[in-house]
Amino acid sequence: MEQFKKVAIVGVGVIGGSLALAIKEKNLARKIVGVSRHRKTISLAKQCGAIDSGACDINVLEGADLLIFAAPVSVILKLAKAVSGIINKDCIVTDVGSTKKEIVASLEKIFPNYVGSHPLAGSEKQGVLNANGELFKNSSCILTPTGRTNTAALSKIELLWEELGAKTFSLSPGIHDQVLSFVSHLPHAVAFSLLDSVPKRYLKFAASGFRDTVRIAFSDEGIWSDIFLSNRKELLKAVGSFEKSLSRIKSALKKGDKKLLSGILKKTTTKKII
C-alpha cells in the first residue's frame, strides 16, 4: 500500500539501494529518487530498478515526503543543513547510520520530523550492485526516538520498517551506541586486527573458521573508520572489556592451567545468541 508519494534516498550504496528495492517491492512509494556523489552510482541504481530517477544534485530532493539518509555519518552531518533548505518542513526524515548519539543530536535540531533508525542488516559487500530487496526481512531495526521526536513521524517510520520485514526496537541514542559498540563495532575492530596480525604467507592455510571470523574485516574502511570515530568513547570501553577477557585466557595459558582455561571457555560456549 502506497505510504509515500516521493521517497528520496541520499546515498544509494548497498543499504540505500536495498531500501529502494524493498520499498518498490512492497509498493510503498509512488516514486523513488536517489542522490549520490557519483553519476555512475545513479545510473547503476536506475539500471537495477532501485530508483526511478536521480542526480548528484540535492535539488532533486524537493517535494519528498520521506527522506532517508543512507550515506556515511560524516557525510550526512555535512549535507543536512543544505538538504533542510530544499525539502518541505513536513517531510519525514530518517537515516540508517550505525551510530546514533552524534547524528540524532544534530539532525533533530535541523529536521522537525526526524526519527533515527538503524537497521541491523548489512553486508561486507559494497555498492548498489550488491543491493538486495530482501535484506531487511527477518532482521531487527533499532529506532532512537528522544523527547523531541514527533510521535506521528515515529509511527510512520516504525510502520515502514515493519512493512520491510524488520522487527523494531526503541532505544535512546546513547544506549544504542553502547549496545552497538559491543555487538557491531567491537567485532569489526577485532576482525580488522585479527586479519592484520596474520602473516600473508599463512593465509593459504585459512579454513572456514578463520574466514567466517574475519569476514567483516573486508568491509569498507571509509565507512568503518567513520563509524569507529563517531562512537569512539563507547568503542574504546568495549575494546577494554574485550582485552580483559583476552587477558584471562592469556593468564591461564601462561599458567598452563587446563581447569582454569576450560572454565573460561565454558562461560562462552554456553552463552546463547537469541
Place this chain on the structure above:
Amino acid sequence: MEQFKKVAIVGVGVIGGSLALAIKEKNLARKIVGVSRHRKTISLAKQCGAIDSGACDINVLEGADLLIFAAPVSVILKLAKAVSGIINKDCIVTDVGSTKKEIVASLEKIFPNYVGSHPLAGSEKQGVLNANGELFKNSSCILTPTGRTNTAALSKIELLWEELGAKTFSLSPGIHDQVLSFVSHLPHAVAFSLLDSVPKRYLKFAASGFRDTVRIAFSDEGIWSDIFLSNRKELLKAVGSFEKSLSRIKSALKKGDKKLLSGILKKTTTKKII
C-alpha cells in the same frame, strides 16, 4: 579401491565419524572399527553407518592396518603406549590433532609407521551425529613428516587424504604449529574473548556480522583448552601480534585521526585469503 583391510578409528566424534563415512563412501576399507570412551557414541556411530563395529575397549584395534587417532591431543598422548602393545608393528598410524609438535615427537617414538596429519576442516558442532562424509572435499590437509618418517607410510597417508578430496601440504611440526597458531588458534581465542566480553542483555541485537565472528566460540571448550595448552608458546606469540594490531586501532581512535585509522583498516580490507 580398497586400500586397507581394517581401519581403526580412536575417537568417533564429528571428525572421526566424518572420516569413517568418507572412507566408506570411497570404499577404501574392508572394515572400519571404532573406539570411544562412551558406549552411546559407539552405538550412534554404528547406527549412522560410520563404523561396522566398535567398543570402549582398545583390544578391538588388533589387526588394523590403518589406525587413526581422532581424539583430543591429551587423550591420544595418554592412550598411545597401550595401543602400541595391541596393534601390529607394520600398522600405519596417523592422527588428526590440531597441534603437531608435541604429538609427533611422542608418537613417532612409539609407532614406526606414524605420519602426523591435520585436516583443515571441522565444525563447531560436536558428536558423530554431526559427522559428514563430504567434510574433506575441497579442503586442505597438512602432513607433518620428519626425518624419521617412513616414506611408504607417508605416501599411503597422502593418498588417503587425496582420495577423500583434500589437497595435501607438508610442513614440519614446528612450522605447522606456528601457522596454525595464527590461522586457527588465535581466531578461536579472539572469538571466545569477544563472546565473553559482550553483556548477555545485548546479544539480542547481534546481527549476522557478530554471529559469524563468534561462531567458532561455540566449539567444545574441552577440545579447545587442550589445543591452546598444547600450543601455548606459539599461541601467546600470535596473541601478542594481534594485540599490537588492536593497539594501533586504539591509538588512532584516541587521537581521533580519521586518516590514520582509515589507513590501518585499508591494510586489511585489501588482504586476500587465497
